[in-house]
Amino acid sequence: MNGNETILQYLTSVPAWYLATSVNDQPHVRPFSFAAEQDGRIWFCTATTKDVWEELAINRNIEATSWWPGHGWLILRGEAGLDDRVSDDIRQAGYDHLTGLGEHYEGPNDPTLVFFSVENPQAWICNHDEWKPVAL
Incomplete structure (x- = not known):
């Protein structure tokens, strides 16, 4: 399994x-649940109407984490490619x-529905005893 496959497995195996x-030294953390891979990049989706x-x-630096019970947790760090x-x-x-979660858009090409990738990614799979880098 390559690095992106490992990352996707950690992100899509949990709800x-x-x-x-982070903006003005204030961190902002929120749940996400969609991730996909295209052209060797991990992609997420959101809306232009959301604070994120x-x-x-303002600040493209991001960090994501996912705990997959029985497997440890993922830390993914990089910059948002907008x-x-x-x-x-x-x-x-x-x-x-997103519509399955109750959000409303006019269709998949609604201009408020946007996708961003992870550029310059660094990733680790962790458990209580060790941190292992994911080769990307």
Whole structure:
């Protein structure tokens, strides 16, 4: 399994994982639950109407963590790539996922639905005894 597959497995094997942003030295952490891989990059989705999108525009540094019971936890660190250039399949999957959570969009091409990637990623799989880097 390659590094992106490992990261996706940790992010998609649990109902929610957590993404942290920071603006003006104030951390902001919220649950996320969609992740996909395209062109060797991990992608997440949100909306331009959410605080997280505004925070990412101010400070692109992010950190995500996911605890997968029985497997340890993932720490993923990098910068948000705000270029929003995912395939139609991923755009549809993100739309389906968010509308399944009760969010409302006019369709997968609604301009408020946006995708961001993780640039310059660093990742570790951790348990109580060790931290192992994920080769990316």
